[in-house]
Amino acid sequence: MRPFTYTSATNKEQALKASTKTSHYLAGGTNLVDLMKEDVERPDQLIDVNKLDYKKITSNEKGGLSLGAMLSNAETANHPEIRTNYPLLSMAMLSAASAQIRNMASNGGNLLQRTRCPYFFETSMPCNKREPGSGCGALKGMNALHAIFGYSDNCIATNPSDMNVALAAIGATVEVQKKDGSSRMIEFTDFHRLPGDKPEKDNTLEQGELITAIHLSKPEFSDHYYYLKIRERSSYAFALISVAAGLQVKSGVIAKAGLAMGGVAHKPWKLSKAEEFLVGKKPNKSKFEAAADLAMKDAKPFEANKFKVEMGKNAIVRALTQAYEREA
């Protein structure tokens, strides 16, 4: 590891003040510290924010719950209120990583997880995300695990988080503290960005901004939900494809649908067209298949990840079916 200084902040003012262009906030460290060991992240200062008091789950004015940014993934996913009201989020979070990592990882940090693209991890290979202008190694390299939506020639990496996929499906707002002490709200779907010509930027946070809370929309999918994660082994593996599906069914008709995919794009991929299509329909296999076709219509796979189109369709149909058929 390269030498760096370490500061432990006891309040947000201290943290914000200490931050510089080359510093990083340190929460669980499950991703950042790994990347520092790999020489991918090279901060000269770590500002430990673990002592900051963003560790609660509270009610918010939208009729939903708000998650403290510093609460661990394990505490969040296993919280009785989350399990009851946001079981889709709980299910997605518990499918992630391993128990040990979930104990360490924070909610804010999960949003900032960096891609698992092997070109990003290996410093001897080109990667525009790690080193802007060096090129995208994956574009003409090994890209079976890469994006099929929304990529650019500069970057075809995917967002690896499971939590993000569920948040995209259920709807959320991210609260951040700006460096000047004021705060601002970012719609969850606007929080992550597509690579475009700035793949080094995963999200829309400005320099020094600190995530303090994730405000969830009011719970709508507590009866019909499913998080399907297709992966190579049963635990501690990132998704090849994942689908978060939530349905609200009233009088035998879909009143609201929340649908998002993981493992397919630079950001959690909200399937808005499919969501809209499903509203007002009777939940059945043919409707789910039509929604899946609609969702995957614009996919632009590479030779090596063509499988993601069929797998994606199957996954959407299966997730919707499991969500609908779940005993409420």
Added chain:
Amino acid sequence: MTKTINASGVGNAIDRVEGHLKVMGKAKYASEFPVENKVYGQGINSTIAKGEIISIDTSEAEKLEGVLKVITYKNAEKLKAFDEERPELATDSIAPVLQSNKVHYYGEYVGLVVAETFEQAQYAARLVKFEYKKDSDALIDFEKSKSKAYTPDNDSNYSRGNMKLGLSEADMVVEQTYNTPIEHHHPMELHAVIAAWDNGKVTAYASQQIVEDAKIAISGTFQIPKEDVRVISAFVGGGFGSKLNLDRHVIMAVMASKMVGRPVQVTVTRTQMFTNTNMRQQNEQKMRVGAKKDGTLTALSHETLSHTSITQEYQEPCGMVSKMLYNVPNNEVTYKLIPMNLQTPFAMRAPGEATGSFALESAMDEMAWKLKMDPLEFRIKNDTQTDLHENRPFSSRLLVECLRIGADKFGWKDRKAEPRTNKKGNWLIGYGVSAASREAPYQKTHAKVILELEEDKIFATIQMDATDIGTGSYTIIAQTASEYLKIPVEQVTVELGDSDFPITPGSGGSWGAASYCNGARAACENAINTLKNNRNIKGDEEVTVSELLKQNQLTKFEAEGMAEPSAEFKKYSIFSFGANFSEVWVDKDTGMYRIKRMVNVGSAGKILNPKTAYGQIIGGLTMGAGMVIAEQSRVEPNFGNFITRSFADYHVPVNLDMANIDVIFLPEEDKIANKMGIKGIGELGITSVAASISNAIFNATGKRMRSLPITPEKLIEAGLEEGVTA
């Protein structure tokens, strides 16, 4: 005198004698010895697959606090070079390193930084700047390098009968190619060494499977007398073949210690474990099987195409199993190797059998499907009690019994012959079977026993340079001493892994248990016989060891012993056998699957300790399941590096992936194999598991998966086999 039952002798399921030390953290692994004044070395890896180093800038690194030395080819000690082009890699091969500016593969060591602390060494290693001239013709793509394949000059190509004739006599022919990827051993304990050079004498605390060969490799590489090298490998946290030979980090540590005048520790990082230790190479195995309508095999050929490195040769004997497992008169086994710009592959658990059995036992299943025969009965029909390859009888072979008993325990009769007919919700359910065999070698082994009499009790210490790579060597050797000295195991101390102790063949190739225990037995028997002879006591007279010492007026007595294969041993083929049964549930839409249960039946001679033996089989089955589920190291086609570089992306099975496992050993004592009737089990477990699971996947889905690993994406993309109803 009444006979007492010895509850700690061989065959008893006692706890590991070293278990307490391990749990308490007191068992010392290579990097844990508190060597005074020790400093740390960090290897630097090349970032090109082929070419030359044109310049090295060490200035920044050398300025850092704590940095003692940066070693590259420019200032490295001159080491013994290979005498010929691409010599075969052996367990005692020299390991020259940092000898020229040539780069042969991505990740090859190009330097070592030595510093006062581990952190300083790691950081400094990053600051050394290498400039390369990269050659554009590196051989890093298996498919594209096939034209470079050559037949290795090692007499392993083999044939009997006439393949052409055999195929013409067949009613049915299966001709298919099976692929297995590069896999890595990845023992939990990283390869590590603390080396101290002291006036031309070397002491190396190194994680090695064969202490004597490590000693030979160090003395050969530095051209110093063997007597001046001592290797200590008291505990080894797994090897799986990767620690059979001596890797270059040990040589770098010895060299660095000589150059800086202090002991140097080098620990290979997990990412370096991919490039700076061995690997199992990619194999493309072409099988041709011919059979009569009634299931009689008429022909079997097994052609393997693999790769080796530019500098050394290794060829995995994939076709071995096809030469001896079945009664087939016409048989051919061939090998070809492509020299590629990757590190030298070497033996990984059950080299030959683990991968070869995937090809053979898949092809057998394909033939059974074509013949509309039960794959179990098809195998039994082609059983043989003679090794047709060696033209010798098997010392014992209970393969049919393994298959029959396993089938009964597993409930094979409930298997549905037609794929896609056993369903439950979204699951397609399948059953698979495979036969397993693994040679049971036994080698010359020396041991020493020290007997001490204290208040009527005999305390025994066994010393040998054997290693315990997690297999249970300490325990079974202690049980052997307990058995032959007729004392409780609590009165036995076993000291292993020091090259100052009597020479053994080390741990590997499933020869450890038989060799070690017979060596220890010989030492104990020698001690007793000598003590009896001295007092003119007849050999068959029952006298306790404590009584013998008293009669000899001794309180301490030492004896050495040696065991080796008998003349009779050489007249037989000596193998362990087994059968694997698996039930797999495949999700019809997602391609994900669950191995629900496995039954493994083995006939592997005398089981010395059921606990450690079960551990070996369960570990082998897990590693075999890993071959199927996800294990693979992939080479980046433009750069030549492994894109899998940690346990996050090199997927080994997790607990949740594993099945309910039932392990059964058939009672067997093979006295032809050796006096104690022991055969090896370290590699039997992994053999054929991959085929058993893959065959179950076929039975579930009707999809024949011929390339490992079988991932969800491959299952989604695969089509149905001809003749399968959707």
